[in-house]
Amino acid sequence: MSERTERAGLQIAKPMYDLVNEQICPGTGIDPDLFWSKFAGLIADFAPKNRELLEKREYLQSQIDAWHDANQADFDFSSYKAFLQEIGYLVPQGPDFTITPENVDTEICQQAGPQLVVPIMNARFALNAVNARWGSLYDALYGNDVISEDEGAEKAGAYNPVRGQKVIHYGREFLDGAVPLATGSHKDALSYTIVNQQLVISINEGSIASLAAPEQFVGYLGAAEAPTSILLRSNNLHIEIQVDAGHQIGATDKAGVKDIVLEAALTTIMDCEDSVAAVDAEDKALAYSNWLGLIKGTLEETIHRGGNSFVRSMNPDRSYLAADGSALTLNGRSLMFVRNVGHLMTNPAILDAQGNEIPEGIMDAVITSLISLHDLNGQSPLNNSSTGSTYIVKPKMHGPEEVAFTNDLFDAIEDAFGLNRHTIKVGIMDEERRTSVNLKECIRAAKGRVVFINTGFLDRTGDEIHTSMHAGPFALKGDLKALPWISAYEDQNVDVGLACGLKGKAQIGKGMWAIPDNMADMMKIKIAHPKSGANTAWVPSPTAATLHAMHYHQVDVVSLQDQIASRTAANVDDILTIPLLGDRKLTVEQIQLELDNNAQGLLGYVVRWVEQGVGCSKVPDINNVGLMEDRATLRISSQHMANWLHHGICSQEQVMETLTRMAAVVDGQNMGDAEYVTMGPDFTNSIAFQAACDLVFKGGTQPSGYTEPLLHAYRQKAKAAS
Secondary structure (H helix, E strand, C coil): CCCEEEECCEEEEHHHHHHHHHHHCCCCCCCHHHHHHHHHHHHHHHHHHHHHHHHHHHHHHHHHHHHHHHHHHHCCHHHHHHHHHHCCCCCCCCCCCCCCCCCCCHHHHCCCCCEEEEECCCHHHHHHHHHHHEEEHHHHHHCCCCCCCCCCCCCCCCCCHHHHHHHHHHHHHHHHHHCCECCCCHHHEEEEEEECCEEEEEEHHHEEECECCHHHEEEEEEECCEEEEEEEEECCEEEEEEECCCCCCHHHCCCCEEEEEEECCCEEEEECCCCCCCCCHHHHHHHHHHHHHHHHCCCCEEEEECCEEEEECCCCCEEEEECCCCEEEECCCCEEEEECCCCCCEEEEEECCCCCEEEHHHHHHHHHHHHHHHHHCCCCCCCCCCCCCEEEEECCCCHHHHHHHHHHHHHHHHHHHCCCCCCEEEEEEECCHHHHCCHHHHHHCCCCCEEEEEECHHHHHHHHHHHCCCCCCECCHHHHHHCHHHHHHHHHHHHHHHHCCCCCCCEEEECCCCCCCCHHHHHHHCCHHHHCCCCEEEECCHHHHHHHHHHHHHCCHHHHHHHHCCCCCCCHHHHHCCCECCCCCCCHHHHHHHHHHHHHHHHHHHHHHHHHCCCCEEEECCCCCEEEECHHHHHHHHHHHHHHHHCCCCCHHHHHHHHHHHHHHHHHHCCCCCCCCCCCCCHHHCHHHHHHHHHHHCHHHCHHHCCHHHHHHHHHHHHHHC
């Protein structure tokens, strides 16, 4: 990190300088010297404004802490709300308006379906995600618990034909629901043929059937009398029935169907934020390099499996014949957003003229936008946007002022790169309390470029706890979802989004399914997301995307949004209701169990983040159930423990005993990982354990309760030590 190059007053670490000059700029039309000059100007203009916004956060938090300290014994909601308005935390709501983004891709504005979020520093995960636009339903069903293993349908070992038949039956039931026949069932199909540009299905007993809605047939492959692929459409999502009687599966099927392939992950967020551990120039260069490879369509990864290896790359588009025999091409890849970091962190990859680390969020915005010029300029053989837009998700913004700052920054980047206004689209993550209670004004601040809003229960809960840290002890973590504030928060996001005209123009999203090994429950529960009026929702894997896609065939989100738009909107007062423990008295056992649960999840995530640089992983919980953990879940656990410490629900000695005991449990759970660095028995010298302790014991003083400052410091320490 000591080797730097000076350009336009900036001190740029070698990995970053070389990447920008030698790989990113060529092909963009932007000369490297011009780029660094423009970049320096953006830093000089926006870094001071960034600092002012962070100071405003601290000022508001100190005011709120002081108010709760003075009013905790005699809390009055009306006085509390008036106070929030007085200090500018809760801003006046302006007149109605409609967002006005232009040139938005159909995956965002016309289709409803799953969304993947993946760490951009892992090339294999990124490639899997971008290729998850299409997924095998048979594979997804066979390998997961959606299909019962009862009655001889075990999934272990070689192919089990009993299980295979269950999968085929499930697939036919799905077809009957999504693309039903006018008479009969897909279960009875003997063949699929194309006659006079219509799909004809031969079924048992010599009958001929057609689709109940013939317009759902949109294309095919092969000969009309014996197609190898039938392309159908339901709720604007595609379904492909693949036919091959010579295939292992097709040979067991009356109609020779070997698979049903679903259009699945319509969009993917390539994440530079919560799911990665990027603390220096080397890390950031890897993140940007992978984004460059994705945008240029050149990213590849060699996969080693079972003694063999193969190269994974980005899928091409999919070609079919339309019903009338003309050419039909569909996108073979998920439309990509890139999630930048928020306003808080700085990064040593680039220093300003005074030798200070520059704001990482500004660096992300400038460099990821520079990379996207390859797509906008038509330099990529596999284009991302077909409409000439760049899509950036911006997390952890607090209120309209911070959204306006992002909008102004994007304006300036467009001017620097010669782009039309609002070429850069923005996704606003409704995951901080000051954004939730001012959501309409946040959307207004970027109304010309906003194409995405979503709820994020995890970060939102962490901010809820920190904002009201001094109000009193919070309820048990498991009870927080059942209290009024969270349902009001989830409903208001949809209500405000529809009221601001997002229907047909932007995505309204919902959060992650965090138990990747439990797809059966996901299929029962996650249908609530499209039923809420959200036209996208996060899933943890390509398999989950394929399965969740079925929900969007069952729910016509577009029609449902019209119904939801006329309901009584959620009340901001409910969102402002603090989910405290109240008069409930906890037993000693309940307190300890909650501490154990929080400590185990916290330690399991932190040890991998600090010692191995793993920003998102499946961490076994206290019951050995694998949960997807990232910095948002860590924020909840650390803030919840800090809150209980602050209010005397537990003692510092009890928390330390819990952390030490659960560290031993986490060490045991990771015994099979050859790269794992144990925390015990020498806890004093474990960098990861010290990081975990600081996250709890210093949690009350961390900015907005964020975990990044401590994690970054300890990760840098671990990298230096190794």
